[in-house]
Structure formats: structure tokens, C-alpha cells
Amino acid sequence: MRTVTQLIVYLSLICIMGLFAGCAVQQKPVVHAVGYQSEVACAVESKDCPWAHLEEQAKFSALVNCLLSGANVLQKETSGQDDEAILSTVVPTSPKYGYEFQISSGGGEQCASHQSACSVASRIDNEVTRAGCGTETLKEEVIRGGRDRQHADLLTTSSVVAGRLASSIVSFQHPDGLNGPDQYYTFTLTKKTAVEIAVAVNSSQWSPTKGHRTPWQPGLFLLTVDGEKLGDGHVWRAGVTYLLPTELDPGRYYLVVDSAQREFSRGDGRYRLYLGLNQTHMGSIRSQ
Numbered sequence: 001m002r003t004v005t006q007l008i009v010y011l012s013l014i015c016i017m018g019l020f021a022g023c024a025v026q027q028k029p030v031v032h033a034v035g036y037q038s039e040v041a042c043a044v045e046s047k048d049c050p051w052a053h054l055e056e057q058a059k060f061s062a063l064v065n066c067l068l069s070g071a072n073v074l075q076k077e078t079s080g081q082d083d084e085a086i087l088s089t090v091v092p093t094s095p096k097y098g099y100e101f102q103i104s105s106g107g108g109e110q111c112a113s114h115q116s117a118c119s120v121a122s123r124i125d126n127e128v129t130r131a132g133c134g135t136e137t138l139k140e141e142v143i144r145g146g147r148d149r150q151h152a153d154l155l156t157t158s159s160v161v162a163g164r165l166a167s168s169i170v171s172f173q174h175p176d177g178l179n180g181p182d183q184y185y186t187f188t189l190t191k192k193t194a195v196e197i198a199v200a201v202n203s204s205q206w207s208p209t210k211g212h213r214t215p216w217q218p219g220l221f222l223l224t225v226d227g228e229k230l231g232d233g234h235v236w237r238a239g240v241t242y243l244l245p246t247e248l249d250p251g252r253y254y255l256v257v258d259s260a261q262r263e264f265s266r267g268d269g270r271y272r273l274y275l276g277l278n279q280t281h282m283g284s285i286r287s288q
Contacts, residue, residue: 049118062092145183180259215239219258
């Protein structure tokens with residue numbers, strides 16, 4: 001017994017001496033965990049709930065929440081330089097014990113009294129029901145964004161897309177735009193629609209010595225079909241910019257993901273853009 005105790009003490013002293021001698025302690029990326037919430041469906045019995053559809057809604061909710069949380073690329077630094085051939089973005093990973101399927105009998109406020117309310121939603125009181133924000137490698141062909149208003153990239157549904165400003169030009173300039181490269185998107189509304197929009201940039205690397213690299217702050221603008229500016233982006237948090245949720249009339253609109261040259265030069269130009277149509281991930285709307 002004495003020998004075992006002496007061995008434990010000896011090993012402990014070696015570890016302590018190693019720390020004082022300058023041994024590096026490897027830090028790990030902080031994995032964000034976010035909540036998710038599907039819509040509520042009504043059914044007489046739980047087996048009739050559209051669980052597959054609700055789960056897809058919950059996954060999209062988690063994806064948007066990963067973006068809004070500022071969880072960008074959590075890739076470990078493997079060398080002194082970025083690997084420009086690897087494009088990564090953040091995607092939600094499944095909760096540790098699977099998505100939380102919820103049933104409220106009696107219908108609640110949304111359903112009739114003889115029905116149950118079905119949803120897929122994380123629980124505030126239980127962290128294991130939340131989704132983590134992991135990384136996914138992107139192929140070059142899925143990178144989106146148009147070089148100017150005439151070549152704007154069309155978005156037709158609520159979506160999160162990945163883009164990159166590294167090879168873009170400065171098209172949207174002063175007095176409204178910034179002096180760095182930019183990219184254009186467009187969407188068309190056939191009826192009055194609640195719209196929410198946000199853009200998050202990549203911080204690209206996690207360094208064991210420097211931690212999470214500070215991201216550059218993107219610009220975000222909403223334009224009319226004639227190019228008139230309707231809205232400016234606001235800083236949500238470091239690396240995340242948003243437009244206030246608003247209700248827009250039918251018509252065609254343009255989005256510009258922009259950058260200031262001084263800010264842009266600190267990053268790799270990668271970003272994710274979220275367009276939500278009749279979504280409520282960012283709060284209540286503001287009438288235009």
C-alpha cells in the first residue's frame with residue numbers, strides 16, 4: 001500500500017513540475033449547445049403526429065441558433081497557416097440522447113380539446129436535449145453569392161447558405177456600402193411576409209495557444225428592386241450581424257453581404273447567411 005501511495009505522490013509531483021517547466025496544456029474548442037423548437041402539430045393520437053417533419057423543423061431551428069449564437073467554425077489549428085483548400089461551416093449535431101419529442105394532451109391553445117399537441121423541442125431544464133454546433137466540410141460548388149445586383153443569387157425559401165468574399169469585388173460602395181468585397185442575393189415575396197435575416201462569419205481556426213480567433217464583423221444591407229437601401233445591419237455579437245425582423249410587402253428584394261477592408265483583412269472571408277420567411281427565431285417583427 002505504501003508503494004502505491006508513494007507512486008501516486010511521485011507522479012503528481014512530476015505533473016506539477018512539468019507545468020512549472022512550461023509544458024503546454026492543450027485547450028479544446030468550446031462546443032456551443034443550442035436549443036431548438038419545431039412548430040406544433042395537432043393529432044388525435046401521438047402515432048399520427050408528423051414526427052419526421054417536426055424533427056426537420058427542429059434541425060433547421062438548431063442550425064439558425066448555431067449561427068445566431070456566434071458558433072462559427074470550431075476547427076482545430078493543425079499548422080501555422082490556414083488550409084485554404086478546406087472550407088468548413090457549422091452544422092447542428094444531434095443531442096446526446098436524441099431529439100426531445102413532446103406531447104401535450106388536451107390540445108393546449110393550438111389544438112382542439114380532443115387532440116394532442118405534438119412538437120420537437122429542447123428542454124430548458126435538461127442540457128442533454130440541446131443540439132451541439134459541430135463542423136461540416138463544404139465543397140466549392142455549394143458556396144453561394146452573386147458578384148453584383150444583376151447576378152444576385154436567388155433564394156426561394158427560408159435557408160442558411162454559405163458564401164465567401166475572398167474572390168469577390170467591391171461593388172456596393174459608399175455612400176451606402178462599405179469599402180471591402182461584397183456579394184448579392186435576391187428573393188421575391190408574393191404576399192406580405194415576416195422576414196428575418198442575419199449573417200455570421202467564420203473565425204476559421206482554434207489555436208491551443210491563442211484560443212478562438214476574433215472574427216471580422218460583416219456588413220448587411222436590404223435593398224429594394226431599384227437598389228434603394230431599406231435597412232442596415234446591426235451588430236448582434238462579435239462576427240454576427242442582423243437586420244431587425246420586419247414585415248415586407250410583395251415584391252423583389254436584394255441582400256448585400258458586405259465588408260470593411262480593414263475588418264475583412266483579419267479573416268478568411270467565409271460567412272453564413274440566414275434568410276427566414278415567416279420564421280420567429282429572432283423575435284417579433286417590426287413593421288416597415
